[in-house]
Amino acid sequence: MPANPFNNFSDYGIGIGLRVPHYRHILEKKPVVDWFEIISENFMVDGGRPLEVLDQVLEQYRVVQHGVAMYFGSADRLSRTHLKKLKRLVKRTNTPWLSDHLCWGSVDGRYTHDLLPMPYTFAAAKTTAANIREASDFLEVPICVENVSSYAEFHASEMTEWEFLSEVVELADCGILLDVNNIYVSSQNHGFNPYDYLNNVPHHRVGQIHIAGHSKFEKYILDTHDHPVLDPVWKMYAHALKLVGKTATLLEWDDRIPTFDEVHNEALKANKFVEKQVQNAAA
């Protein structure tokens, strides 16, 4: 929903990821961009060029933080070191909300650097929600948790993924970063109807939407973020907008990154769906 507690009552439009190959273009040409999403971990450093670039971007643009290594779904406690570094960054960027994933990715101090799927159990939901609450209390900024794309499911699961996501966000009282492409990828890999997912999450908790491209292989789809958004995902995005209203939307393009203009133009295609939704809502 636009302007809700989970995006700190902000009314952000279409954004793109801040990526290294575009730094020079952004700092020199100063293109008009509604907002940038940064990967928190890329800027949780102690000095040097990354922070210099970030500070220059912050002078001109709105920035929202998106993490990939909090691992809310971990059975281990959240890392205090990670939280402290993250909080320093939150103060620097003044991000209106912060997101990370409904996943795990580390155990016993070893990291996979991946977003691993979880068994959808009530026990896992309780632990995950507790981690999100701890992070939210420490960071003092609204949190949105993102659904991941996945390639495996577990015998231990007691519910569907969308039921699990709903359970977690209600227990944690947090927002949802609804990744429409991830829903599509997972639906194809696991054989469920993606519209069941979209229709059955708590829509009032959606603070942000992700759209992205993916790659099709013979027996599965991989969430590669290296293509334009495909038609089925655009259709799902349009449906999501009907359910949640005009919501901050971010195009993810993280690999084989083309020019800034190409990425930005792809993101701005979302506007036609947003405008249609606004018209329909007004009618």
Place this chain on the structure above:
Amino acid sequence: MQKRWTDGSKTSAVAESFVKPNDRLSSFERLEIYNRVYWFRVLDCLYDDYPGLRAIVGEKKFLDLATAYLAKYPSASFTLRDLGSRLEKFLRQEPRWLAPNEELGLDMARFEWAQIIAFDDAALPQLTTDDVLDTPPAKLRVRLQPYLSLLELNYGVDKFLLAVKKREGDTLRDEASNTFEAMPQKKRQRPVRLPKRERLHLAVHRYDNQLYYKRLEPEAFAILSGLKQGRSVEKACLEALAKTRRTKVDWARQIREWFHDWSALGWICPAKK
């Protein structure tokens, strides 16, 4: 993915015990997707971070070396930036991965890690006149910037790496890549001639957020090393000069010039209080 689990049982059987198959992929195959993505991601990171080491040992051997390193020392940090933090330790334990260029390979691994530190390690406030006022040299202690590395080397790895990077083209790596479909691409290029043995003292640092390496004279290196170890300015200088064989140098003037340069480069910081 390894065919046997840690307890010797078949990995496929273990996978079946907790991963559901679907109509296209077995449990093992579904787990294999994650295994493949993991190795592509971490190997690609080391591939990008160590172009010099790659050029020394060769592409194929580098991938084998990197795989062995990560199997022994999996990532222990939330950031891929730290992936190579124990590579020097690994190569000292298993120098066979660098054969027949063990010493050169170690020099390069240390040099390339120093660049990672120089890129984004912390910067402390620089030393000012007020910090040193009225403090005699015998009592004056200073610190060096955390991002500054001092390396005593046996090969001209700095010039070699510049040649390697010029050959490859210095493409930037995007850390936000989500997943990978293929192993890092092997590039067919004319090999750069390996450097000859050459005793070298190098400072790896940053200035204005750009990476630099600076060759140092042995006495300068010794002074900086002494300061880094907590010696007073006087003691660091005296110990450095005690080792030198160069007698026809105006050392007072030379040391003054060095400190002036190091201050201008921002290397010198007040000692911890």
